[in-house]
Amino acid sequence: MSTATVSTLKGARLPKWSPYAIAGGSVGLAIAIGLGAGLDSHVQWGLIAAILFVVGTYGIAARVEGKRQAKDRIATSLVWVAFLLAVVPLVSLVWVTVVRGVKVLDLYFLTHSMGVVADTEPGGGIYHAIIGSLEQVGLATLIAAPVGVLTAIYLVEYGRGKLSKAITFFVDVMTGIPSIVAGLFILSLMLQFDMQPFGFAGSLALAILMMPVVVRSTEEMLKLVPNELREASLALGVPKWRTILKVVLPTSIGGITTGIMLAVARIAGETAPVLLLVFGNPFINTNPFEGAQSSLPLYIYQQYANSAGSGAAYDRAWAASLTLIAFVMILNLVARGIARWKAPKTGR
Structure with missing residues (x-):
């Protein structure tokens, strides 16, 4: 079988960097929609970007690679979206806890009790x-x-x-x-x-x-x-x-x-x-x-x-x-x- 025949059987394929390009475009478009609609919450921007990413992936893949390959790509994109939806809140929680917790976390805090320190007073420990x-x-x-x-x-x-x-x-x-x-x-x-x-x-x-x-x-x-x-x-x-x-x-x-x-x-x-x-x-x-x-x-x-x-x-x-x-x-x-x-x- 010739090389031309093998290439024809494989069909057109999206480049490896296409998911990143689609994700970047989705984020940019989501920010524009959020600003235009007056949405202040970054969570709403993220959800809009996720929807645009999934829809965009399916649309581009269906046009270039065909509907069968597009279904595979949309499944992969849904997995990535679900992963990000799970990781982003966790990372945000850890980040906020670290930023706010390091203010008084030191050796004194770890080696002293509250004792006679009132809750409204500084000092004390755990x-x-x-x-x-x-x-x-x-x-x-x-x-x-x-x-x-x-x-x-x-x-x-x-x-x-x-x-x-x-x-x-x-x-x-x-x-x-x-x-x-x-x-x-x-x-x-x-x-x-x-x-x-x-x-x-x-x-x-x-x-x-x-x-x-x-x-x-x-x-x-x-x-x-x-x-x-x-x-x-x-x-x-x-x-x-x-x-x-x-x-x-x-x-x-x-x-x-x-x-x-x-x-x-x-x-x-x-x-x-x-x-x-x-x-x-x-x-x-x-x-x-x-x-x-x-x-x-x-x-x-x-x-x-x-x-x-x-x-x-x-x-x-x-x-x-x-x-x-x-x-x-x-x-x-x-x-x-x-x-x-x-x-x-x-x-x-």
């Missing part, structure tokens, strides 16, 4: 809130992680019949429980025993929220372990419990650890249970089993509620928000690092 968050989230993890992992092991390795289906159903239900409901449940128990707010009560509510996430993630990781490994171990006469302990868990430990770390990141920002059960404390309290404590989400809520949109409390709220984002980001990076470190190594 040391007491960091201690409260670490203790409450740590205790919740010590409760939820073993229970969640053992539940997942039962569902995957032993669970059969109605009991397994009932556990799976309740785990699914617990996954969608609002955090305030978990807080109210623990609060009702505290009222029965006439107990005052304390840090461990918040840990119990956070453990309830964390448990189904650990169960689901661990269950999926255990299902990825090849059955051949289990059968080979059992064929050698190794008991089932020892096969799980020495074969199944080491193979999936990276994914299990990642799931637990992501569950920790999920509960680290919960405010409602802490507000109900821990109550908040401007002073340092290192004992989670006695007296009210603070936490980073609760500190952010209280500072912003007392700031009236400006002042020292407003700046402290943003600085604490930046600290909480950094904490969650570190947990995610640690989870990714553990997943790569414990990933099964393939031979050459």
Whole structure:
């Protein structure tokens, strides 16, 4: 077949830079439409640009490459638009938090508590809130992680019949429980025993929220372990419990650890249970089993509620928000690092 015949069969194609040119033209036209229509919101300009990009891509591709190829290009353009719609708000959120949070975020802010500092006065810090968050989230993890992992092991390795289906159903239900409901449940128990707010009560509510996430993630990781490994171990006469302990868990430990770390990141920002059960404390309290404590989400809520949109409390709220984002980001990076470190190594 000649080169001319192959070129004819391929048909006309848009150059590789065409999507960028269409996107640039769409943005420019959207700005012109926004200014002409008196639209002040950049969000509206962005939505107009997205619509123009999709429509323009289809129109130009259909004229040059044909309708069949145009459908493929419009699908690709929709994926890019959806990606930008997801990323732009996230980047904007992080940017605003960083710009406003760095105003008072320094070593003094991280190593001092509010103490006798009023919300309207400058100074103070989040040391007491960091201690409260670490203790409450740590205790919740010590409760939820073993229970969640053992539940997942039962569902995957032993669970059969109605009991397994009932556990799976309740785990699914617990996954969608609002955090305030978990807080109210623990609060009702505290009222029965006439107990005052304390840090461990918040840990119990956070453990309830964390448990189904650990169960689901661990269950999926255990299902990825090849059955051949289990059968080979059992064929050698190794008991089932020892096969799980020495074969199944080491193979999936990276994914299990990642799931637990992501569950920790999920509960680290919960405010409602802490507000109900821990109550908040401007002073340092290192004992989670006695007296009210603070936490980073609760500190952010209280500072912003007392700031009236400006002042020292407003700046402290943003600085604490930046600290909480950094904490969650570190947990995610640690989870990714553990997943790569414990990933099964393939031979050459």
